[in-house]
């Protein structure tokens with residue numbers, strides 16, 4: 001069969017009506033479907049790109065992690081072992097997850113300063129400014145605490161850490177925090193507060209020796225409970241936010257790992273913790289920033305016009321509660337994933353026992369900053385917020401020796417002092 005393509009006339013020009021041979025017609029059909037395919041696939045790619053740009057920024061791990069940040073090797077293991085080395089045999093050896101976080105930084109410093117071995121773990125995600133986390137990391141580095149850049153969902157990394165260090169305790173503070181953000185990025189709460197917690201407990205129950213676990217639950221588990229002040233035995237089956245629901249789920253997951261594997265587990269229900277090196281996503285922090293910038297702030301009030309109040313708790317008091325929980329934690333009874341006997345399971349409120357209306361918080365900030373706030377009062381949106389929190393701390397008082405001593409004005413004065421120093425220095429960064 002003669003090979004004719006569209007560039008050559010048929011062998012007998014003139015006689016034949018110049019019509020397309022079936023072959024040429026076939027080739028042209030292929031070309032037009034190819035060009036249609038190219039057109040549609042470029043439309044599809046453009047659409048995917050558009051969706052990606054629009055999707056909410058999920059706090060994935062730090063950019064470096066996206067490039068596959070490496071860990072392991074003899075130098076890395078030496079850094080891990082040195083950081084975790086305790087000063088005496090009666091000291092603790094603690095893995096602090098979320099060590100570059102607000103509470104994690106303060107707890108790590110306090111443990112190291114009293115002679116405990118401390119190793120940090122943090123994924124340096126972008127939920128808020130990673131530069132603040134890196135600044136905290138430098139603070140801990142100067143104190144001799146190494147923070148491994150890793151995720152609590154990384155089972156291989158966790159197993160390696162427990163192979164290198166015989167942790168006596170785990171202070172689990174890594175979490176997706178924030179009541180309102182859960183409506184924007186629910187997946188992040190499942191990733192960190194459910195999957196991450198289970199993965200960490202799996203590593204703990206498989207470890208030999210098994211560590212004792214102390215972890216951060218939240219006052220938000222009280223949800224719509226109206227009996228005040230909140231006691232540990234009160235209802236916690238009405239969470240008002242996904243954040244609260246994941247913390248409540250954490251308490252139930254802790255019960256199952258205690259029951260099956262003999263893990264000693266203590267949950268701490270923190271009540272709106274604030275202080276130097278705090279979280280920029282919390283009201284006291286961004287109110288300070290906005291008041292100094294002359295930006296309007298929104299003060300929520302309850303739908304019936306009443307105030308919205310929180311039992312704000314200063315970080316130094318929280319740290320004492322965390323160390324009290326670590327020091328009174330009984331050993332886990334399991335070994336290599338097998339339970340040998342009943343193990344300790346506890347839950348405590350760590351609050352300040354004196355709820356303060358948000359409007360009062362703002363008045364204190366105006367006084368400390370010497371700037372009048374531009375305020376807008378709005379009914380509290382149905383965004384997961386609750387009208388009030390108020391802690392009964394008699395259990396923590398009795399069992400942990402927990403005695404909060406810092407009132408809101410004193411605590412905010414220390415926060416404002418830090419804020420002005422840190423961000424004036426940062427402006428020179």
Ligand SMILES: O=C(O)[C@H]1O[C@H](OP(=O)(O)OP(=O)(O)OC[C@H]2O[C@@H](n3ccc(=O)[nH]c3=O)[C@H](O)[C@@H]2O)[C@H](O)[C@@H](O)[C@H]1O
Pocket residue numbers: 177178179217218219220270271272273281282283284298299300301308309310358380385386389
């Ligand atoms: O105890 C906890 O377990 C939680 O504490 C914290 O949650 P909250 O108590 O909600 O703190 P935070 O956001 O600072 O709002 C403070 C007040 O300002 C009100 N609020 C907030 C924003 C605003 O624009 N206006 C306003 O009035 C708001 O209605 C609230 O009354 C932690 O974020 C959370 O991770 C968890 O640890």
